[in-house]
Amino acid sequence: MPDLLFELFSEEIPARMQERAADDLKRLVTQKLVDAGLDYQAAAAFATPRRLCLSVVGLPARSPASRSERRGPRADAPEKAIEGFLRAVGLRRDQLETRETKKGAVLFAIQEQPGRDVADILAEVLPDVIRNFPWPKSMRWGRGTLRWVRPLHSILSILSKEDGAQPVVFDIDGLRSGATTEGHRFMDPKTFAVHSFEDYESRLRAHHVILDTHERAGRIWQDAGTAAFAQGLELVEDKALLAEVAGLVEWPVVLMGDIATDFLDLPGEVLQTSMREHQKFFSVRNPKTGRIEKFVTVANRETADQGATILAGNQKVLFARLSDAKFFWENDLRVPLAEMAAKLAHVTFHNKLGSQADRITRIAALAREIAPRVGADADMAEQAARIAKADLASEMVYEFPELQGVMGKYYAKKAGLPDEVAAACEEHYRPLGPGDQVPSAPVSVAVALADKIDTLTGFWAIDEKPTGSKDPFALRRAALGVIRLVLENGVRIGLKDAFSLGHAEADRVNLLTFFHDRLKVYLREQDIRHDVIDACLALPSNDDLVLLVKRVRALGDFLASDDGENLLQGFKRANNILRAEEKKDGVFYEGAPEVRFAEDEAERALFAALDQAEASLGPALEAEDFAAAMRALAALRAPIDAFFTAVQVNADSQIVRRNRLCLLNRIRDVMGRVARFEKLEG
Amino acid sequence: MAKGNKPRCFQDVILRLQSYWAGKGCAILQPYDMEVGAGTFHPATTLRSLGSRDWAAAYVQPSRRPTDGRYGENPNRMQHYYQYQVLIKPSPPDLQALYLGSLQAIGIDMDLHDIRFVEDDWESPTLGAWGLGWEVWCDGMEVSQFTYFQQVGGHDCTPVSGELTYGLERLAMYVLGVDHVMEMPYNDPDAAIALSYGDVFLQAEQEYSRYNFDIANTDALLKHFEDAEAECRAILSNPVQDPKTGKHIVMAQPAYDQCIKASHLFNLLDARGVISVTERQAYIGRVRALAKSCADAFIQTAAAGADAA
Numbered sequence: 002m003p004d005l006l007f008e009l010f011s012e013e014i015p016a017r018m019q020e021r022a023a024d025d026l027k028r029l030v031t032q033k034l035v036d037a038g039l040d041y042q043a044a045a046a047f048a049t050p051r052r053l054c055l056s057v058v059g060l061p062a063r064s065p066a067s068r069s070e071r072r073g074p075r076a077d078a079p080e081k082a083i084e085g086f087l088r089a090v091g092l093r094r095d096q097l098e099t100r101e102t103k104k105g106a107v108l109f110a111i112q113e114q115p116g117r118d119v120a121d122i123l124a125e126v127l128p129d130v131i132r133n134f135p136w137p138k139s140m141r142w143g144r145g146t147l148r149w150v151r152p153l154h155s156i157l158s159i160l161s162k163e164d165g166a167q168p169v170v171f172d173i174d175g176l177r178s179g180a181t182t183e184g185h186r187f188m189d190p191k192t193f194a195v196h197s198f199e200d201y202e203s204r205l206r207a208h209h210v211i212l213d214t215h216e217r218a219g220r221i222w223q224d225a226g227t228a229a230f231a232q233g234l235e236l237v238e239d240k241a242l243l244a245e246v247a248g249l250v251e252w253p254v255v256l257m258g259d260i261a262t263d264f265l266d267l268p269g270e271v272l273q274t275s276m277r278e279h280q281k282f283f284s285v286r287n288p289k290t291g292r293i294e295k296f297v298t299v300a301n302r303e304t305a306d307q308g309a310t311i312l313a314g315n316q317k318v319l320f321a322r323l324s325d326a327k328f329f330w331e332n333d334l335r336v337p338l339a340e341m342a343a344k345l346a347h348v349t350f351h352n353k354l355g356s357q358a359d360r361i362t363r364i365a366a367l368a369r370e371i372a373p374r375v376g377a378d379a380d381m382a383e384q385a386a387r388i389a390k391a392d393l394a395s396e397m398v399y400e401f402p403e404l405q406g407v408m409g410k411y412y413a414k415k416a417g418l419p420d421e422v423a424a425a426c427e428e429h430y431r432p433l434g435p436g437d438q439v440p441s442a443p444v445s446v447a448v449a450l451a452d453k454i455d456t457l458t459g460f461w462a463i464d465e466k467p468t469g470s471k472d473p474f475a476l477r478r479a480a481l482g483v484i485r486l487v488l489e490n491g492v493r494i495g496l497k498d499a500f501s502l503g504h505a506e507a508d509r510v511n512l513l514t515f516f517h518d519r520l521k522v523y524l525r526e527q528d529i530r531h532d533v534i535d536a537c538l539a540l541p542s543n544d545d546l547v548l549l550v551k552r553v554r555a556l557g558d559f560l561a562s563d564d565g566e567n568l569l570q571g572f573k574r575a576n577n578i579l580r581a582e583e584k585k586d587g588v589f590y591e592g593a594p595e596v597r598f599a600e601d602e603a604e605r606a607l608f609a610a611l612d613q614a615e616a617s618l619g620p621a622l623e624a625e626d627f628a629a630a631m632r633a634l635a636a637l638r639a640p641i642d643a644f645f646t647a648v649q650v651n652a653d654s655q656i657v658r659r660n661r662l663c664l665l666n667r668i669r670d671v672m673g674r675v676a677r678f679e680k681l682e683g
Numbered sequence: 684m685a686k687g688n689k690p691r692c693f694q695d696v697i698l699r700l701q702s703y704w705a706g707k708g709c710a711i712l713q714p715y716d717m718e719v720g721a722g723t724f725h726p727a728t729t730l731r732s733l734g735s736r737d738w739a740a741a742y743v744q745p746s747r748r749p750t751d752g753r754y755g756e757n758p759n760r761m762q763h764y765y766q767y768q769v770l771i772k773p774s775p776p777d778l779q780a781l782y783l784g785s786l787q788a789i790g791i792d793m794d795l796h797d798i799r800f801v802e803d804d805w806e807s808p809t810l811g812a813w814g815l816g817w818e819v820w821c822d823g824m825e826v827s828q829f830t831y832f833q834q835v836g837g838h839d840c841t842p843v844s845g846e847l848t849y850g851l852e853r854l855a856m857y858v859l860g861v862d863h864v865m866e867m868p869y870n871d872p873d874a875a876i877a878l879s880y881g882d883v884f885l886q887a888e889q890e891y892s893r894y895n896f897d898i899a900n901t902d903a904l905l906k907h908f909e910d911a912e913a914e915c916r917a918i919l920s921n922p923v924q925d926p927k928t929g930k931h932i933v934m935a936q937p938a939y940d941q942c943i944k945a946s947h948l949f950n951l952l953d954a955r956g957v958i959s960v961t962e963r964q965a966y967i968g969r970v971r972a973l974a975k976s977c978a979d980a981f982i983q984t985a986a987a988g989a990d991a992a
Contacts, residue, residue, distance in 0.1 A: 012779060013817060015802035050800075138804070140815040142831050143773040144842040151815065152776070152831070187793060249799060280823050298823060300797040310795040314822025314857075321758065 002042075003119060003160040005057040005169070006198045007127060008182055012051070012151040016248025018137060019048035020214065022150070025135055026055050033126040038064035039119060047212045049251045051186065054212060056198040060160075063116040073097065076106035083108065120160055123169045127158055131173055147174035157182050159196065166196040184208025185251055188302050209252040209302070218247035224255040225297040229285045232257075234295060237284040242277055249281070250301040256312045257285065257297050264323040267330055269293045270407045271397065275326050278401065280319060329396035333408070338416055342391035351474075353463040360455065361390055363503070367451035370502050374494050375450070377443035385425035386448045388413060392426065406430045421445075432482050435526075439489045446490055450499070453479040453486075458503030461512045480519040487546045496544035513544055520546065524553065533557050536680040548625060555627030556676050564635040571641035572678045575665040578650055582662055594663035598656055603640070603647035607664065610640035615671055622674065630675045641668065689790035689858065692868035693880055696789050696855040697743060700767050703788040704741035707781055709769060712742040717940060718947040721746050722768030722848055726939055729810060731770065732832050732844040733978055734987025738772040743851070747947065749895035749954030755881070755888035758863045759853055762891050762954075763884065767849040774831055774845030782829060782847055786821070790858050797822050805830045809946055809970040811837045811978070814846070826854050836978020852880070895954045904955070908948040908966075915941035915973045919980055935980035942973040 007030070014022065027046035034041060034057070042059025073086040076099050087094060090110040098109045132147070139148040147153065156178040158169040168180045181194045182201070189208035195201040202212050211217045222236075222243060229236045247253070260272065269284075272293045276282035285295035298315045300308055333341075345357035354360065365386040372382035392398045392409035409426030421444040428445035429452050431437055440446055456479050460466065467476050487494065496516060500509045517538055521531050537543070537552045559565035583589055596608045614633045621629035650665070652658045672678050690696045705711050715725040722744035723729060731738045744766050752762030769785075771778065779800070787793055800817040805828065807813070816830035828848040832840045852864050861867040865881030918938040925932045949966050952958050958966060983989050 013800035013802075017802070138815060140831055140833055140843070141841075142843050142845075143776065152774075154776070187798070249801065301799060302797055304795050304797075306795060310792075311797045311822045314796065314824065318822070318824045324758075 002059045003062060003162045003167075004198060005055070005060060005123065006157065006159050006161065006195070006201055007055040007057075008157040008201070009053045009131070009149075009153060010051060010155045010157070010182055011053075011149060011153045014048065014050055014053070014150050014248075016050070016245045018150060019050075019053075019248045020244070022053055022134075022136065023048040023055075023214075026053050026130070029130045029134070030055055030126060031057065033130065034060070034122070037117075037122045037126065038067070039122060048214060048248070049210060049212060049217075050249060051251065052182070052212075054201075058198075060119050063118055064122060066116045067114040069112045069114070071110045071112075073108035073110060075104065076108055078108075086110070120167060120169050123158065123160070124171045127156075127169065127178070128171050128173045131156075145174045147176075155179065155182065157195070157201075161197040185210050185302070188252060211252065214244075214247050217250065217253050218243050221246060221253045221255060221299055224253075225257070225283055225299075228255060228257045228297065229295070232295075233287075233289075234285045235288055236297065237273065237286055237293070239277065239283060242281060242283065246281055246299045250299055252302055254300045254303055254308060255297055256300055256308045256315070257295055258312050258316045258319075259295055260293065260323070261320055264327060265292055265294060267323070267326060268407070268411050270404060271326050271330065271401070272323070274401050274404055275322050276319065278403075279322050280315065282315075282319070325400070326397070329400055333392075333395040333397055333412060334415055336395075338388045338391045338409075338412055338418075341394045341412075342388055344394035345390065348393065351459075351463075353465075354459045357390060357393060360459075361387060363459075364389075364448070364451045364455050367455055367502050368447045371450050371454075371494070371499065372443075372447045375443050375446045375490065375492050377447040381419065381421055382425075382444050382447040382451075384418075385422040385429070385444050386451055388418070388422070389426045389429045389448055389452075425449075432485055434478065435481065439485045441490055446486055446492065450483060450486055450492070450494075453483050454499055454503050457483070457512060458500050458507040458509075461507035462504035463506075466511075466515070477519060480516055481523060484516065484520055484523055484546060488550060491547055493545060493547055495542070496546065498544075516546075517543070520549075524550070529553060529557055530682075532680055532682045533560065536676040536678060539677040539680065551625060552627050552676065555631055558628070559631035559635070560681070562635075564638050565631070567642070568634060568638040569678060569681060569683070571638060571645070572668065572672055574645060575641065575668045576679050579662060579665040579669065582651070590659065590662035590666050592659075592663050594660050594667055598660040600652075600657060601648050603643040604661070604664070607640045607644045607668075610637055611664075611667055611671055618671070618674055627675070634672055634675060637668070637672070690855070692859070692870055692872060693852070693855045694870055696858060697765075697767070697851060699789050700785060700849070701741070701743075703785050704769055707784075709739045709741040709771070712740050714742060714744050715943075717943050718747050719744065719943055720748055720946065720950055722766035723807065723810070723812075723846070724943055724946065725768065726936055728768060728770045728844075728846065729812075729835060729974070730935065730939060730977070730981045731986070732772060732835050732840055732846075733838055734982050734984075734989065735841065736772075736986060736988040738770060738844070741767070741769045744768055747950070749891075749951050752888065752892035752895050752954070754892040755865055755885040759856065761852070761864065761884070761888055762895060763887065765851040767847075767851050769847040770844050772840075772844035773842030778845045778847075779829075782819070782827070785847075786826070789854070791821060800829065803828065808967050809949075810835060810974045811971045812974075814840075816846075821857065824853075824857055826850075826857065836981075837975045838978055838982060895951060899951050899955055901952060901955050901957045904948050904952050908945055908952070911941045911944040911948060912969060912973060915939075915945065915976070919976050923983070933980050933984045935977055935984055938980060939974075939977040942970065942977050945973055946970045 023046035027044050031041065031044050039060055041057050044055065044057045047054040071090055074082040086108065092110055098111055099106050100109055136150045139150055141148055142152040153176065156176060157180060158178045159166045159180050160169055166180065169178060171178050181192050184191050185208055191208065193204055195204055205212050226236050264272065269292060273284045276284060276296050283297040284293045285297060287294045296319065300311045304311065342361060345361065348357045350357045350360045365383045368382040368386040369379045372379040389409060392405060392412060395408055397408050398405050406427040410423045413423035413426050421442060424442055425445040425448045428440035428442065429448040431449060432439045440449055457476060460474055460476055465474065486492065496513055497509050500507060500512055521534050524534060525531065533556055534553050537549055537556060542548050560569060579590065596605060599605045599608060614637050617633035618630055621633060650661045652661065690699060701711055712727050719725065725742065725744050727740045727742065745763060746766050747763050749762050751760050753760050783793065783798065799820040801820055803816065803818040805814045805816060812835040814830040814832040818825045819827040819829055826849065830846045832844045832846055834840060856864060856867055859867060865879065865885050867880040869878045869880050869883050871877065915938045918934050918941065921934065923931055923933050949970055981987050
């Protein structure tokens with residue numbers, strides 16, 4: 002069974018595109034092979050900075066022959082109909098077959114496709130995949146019309162069998178596929194021929210190219226870790242950087258270098274960010290001091306001087322970069338935070354929402370109001386809010402926007418501000434996503450809530466709500482942040498009240514609905530059904546999310562129990578009858594039922610049970626003990642069941658019938674104090 | 684290249700690049716005689732990358748970026764610096780190898796250094812241009828930009844030009860092992876009158892930094908901007924048939940000069956801090972509109988390969 006080896010050799014492919022491109026190559030080629038009737042045993046794709054490679058193992062030598070049959074018109078159909086059919090199938094009249102069917106003699110077109118040689122199929126499939134490859138960005142070069150991620154230099158495509166390899170030859174935009182590839186750009190820039198995937202992989206290795214990204218990443222991680230460990234240090238994990246660096250080299254060589262002592266006092270985050278963003282260096286930490294003290298760079302080659310020149314060059318570039326960072330750090334420390342914050346008066350936040358300074362003033366006022374509800378000191382919350390975003394005007398954050406908040410924390414500490422205030426600078430941006438940690442320090446929580454509520458009410462006030470997939474101001478994330486801050490810290494706050502502290506023009510009802518939608522998404526991930534949430538949303542205080550979720554969880558638990566399940570059925574029966582009769586009679590049976598009109602024991606028992614349940618519900622709801630409330634409802638299950646067994650609601654006596662309908666209404670009312678059961682499914 | 688054969692001064696680096704690219708068949712042009720922000724603005728790049736005519740040119744271009752002025756104090760940031768620019772159309776298949784040869788020519792030993800092509804796509808909003816390519820790293824330092832032009836002035840580039848841009852001061856400092864640009868030898872350090880880069884440019888950096896940041900008359904600059912914009916449009920509004928000579932003369936290049944002027948005036952206004960964030964986009968859009976009109980005009984000319992009318 003032949004195996005395919007296919008390599009596209011080009012100028013340097015952006016690291017971030019390589020993995021996806023390898024996946025696409027595999028998917029597109031194998032899909033077309035299967036479509037052509039060629040099943041295969043296994044396929045694997047690889048990427049390096051200069052090549053995409055696909056290996057498909059166990060292809061058949063030929064695609065299977067196929068036979069298709071198409072039913073046409075009756076043999077005695079009008080000439081025009083038969084001509085149309087002949088045109089459609091591309092045959093002559095004498096090539097059709099006539100068969101007797103229940104409907105008489107009918108014409109059939111039988112077409113047989115012989116199997117095709119796998120090499121012929123590949124010679125069509127491969128150029129087609131190249132021409133239509135889904136690069137995120139592609140280009141032309143020279144006089145060509147072909148598009149590829151960067152200029153494509155050669156194509157290797159061979160079918161290998163036990164008795165040798167055969168090239169799959171095709172031309173594309175002046176390039177002819179062949180059986181050769183090239184080694185490492187600098188260490189082994191030779192062209193060589195290969196005859197199988199194993200041969201290709203081992204020759205590449207001999208020519209200083211490691212084909213598999215994961216092997217390159219593994220080698221980098223291991224060598225860097227070993228180098229650090231040998232000096233009693235540890236490598237700072239950075240998976241994204243590792244993946245990127247593995248996409249920048251074909252022959253990784255790890256070099257560890259020193260960070261000049263002048264820079265060791267810079268915040269670790271600054272060293273790490275500068276080295277990662279500008280130089281793609283890994284950070285190496287000293288576990289004893291907790292400081293970043295060295296770096297690891299990954300070169301793409303070995304050299305006669307064991308990388309000494311390369312390391313010296315990298316070290317020099319790092320020195321210049323960190324000199325800049327140190328310059329920013331020292332300049333920033335000279336500026337009092339209040340002065341930094343004042344500069345934000347000239348920075349626009351949004352043209353309809355004023356400057357960053359305006360925004361900070363609003364957040365500070367809000368944080369003050371929110372503080373007592375989260376157990377924070379109001380003065381401290383306000384102070385924290387006033388400086389929490391000051392670092393946006395710092396030189397360091399201008400250079401490294403990802404350090405916002407982190408720098409504020411350092412500058413606040415250096416200024417001798419309370420720890421709570423410094424922590425709030427960093428933490429008030431949180432949570433940044435569903436997986437990010439939620440702050441729990443009261444001052445941080447107050448500022449984080451104030452920040453997000455100001456943003457949400459602000460954008461609601463100017464009608465810039467998220468639509469569909471568009472959410473340019475990350476308002477969904479802000480709402481989820483409020484939800485998590487409130488729930489995880491048990492913050493008792495009415496959101497509508499909180500909104501009223503923000504922008505007055507915001508449509509608070511609409512914003513609350515937006516929050517409820519986000520809450521449903523959040524709770525769905527915890528396997529809570531949306532109808533359970535809907536059943537609770539219709540009750541008062543639905544803007545107190547802690548209360549709301551307590552109710553939702555209790556109801557969910559109750560419905561999962563036998564009592565809950567049965568009570569729901571009893572409720573539905575009562576509700577259905579009541580609704581149907583109300584509709585028929587055109588009235589609402591909202592009057593109080595009277596026990597004196599009860600005719601049956603089961604009926605009287607239900608009256609008693611409802612009285613009892615109501616009496617228990619009051620204190621349970623007062624205490625927000627929803628489990629107890631559910632238990633009180635559970636006691637209704639048996640009397641309701643017994644009532645329906647014993648009693649015909651539609652009695653002959655109008656008085657009795659009316660009384661019974663009012664009794665059903667009372668069931669709905671009593672249960673409705675806990676949740677709107679009619680919103681539940683099932 | 685032997686290790687002893689390293690350049691010894693700034694001009695040596697320039698001369699070696701000139702002779703290298705001359706040897707590879709490029710026309711060695713001189714700087715364009717106008718203030719530009721980058722070598723790309725030279726008509727030998729912007730305009731010549733349009734149309735179907737083949738082209739190969741290399742040149743030094745003094746470049747001005749008023750906002751980068753640091754009074755000559757920053758080790759490598761200045762409001763005036765040199766770029767070395769190479770443009771070859773169509774881009775030859777061995778452009779990467781040619782480029783690496785140029786690094787060797789200025790004394791970078793390919794066996795000892797780590798050269799990397801790191802993704803960096805180029806876009807010039809003022810020229811309505813973009814291309815794909817890399818920044819080239821030597822031992823972690825960016826030494827050049829390498830771009831395959833895809834679009835200029837809103838027109839698809841067919842054929843595609845390959846563009847190389849070297850930041851000469853930074854590259855030379857690296858090759859010469861100098862830490863501060865002003866200390867870099869400009870001519871032969873053993874010459875009777877040895878001059879450093881600072882001897883030549885330090886005073887100018889101070890003068891222009893002060894002028895650009897604090898003195899430039901913004902009202903006059905705004906007026907000049909409007910004038911250049913109007914002149915560009917006026918030039919292009921003329922009929923292509925010259926009534927005096929009776930010849931077909933599209934005035935794309937004089938119009939493009941006005942576009943270059945407008946672009947530099949915008950940069951000066953930006954350095955004076957009188958352009959707000961929202962206005963900024965509008966000004967860039969106005970310069971882009973001019974660049975586009977000039978490109979539209981240029982592709983009708985013989986230099987772009989159009990049939991002479």
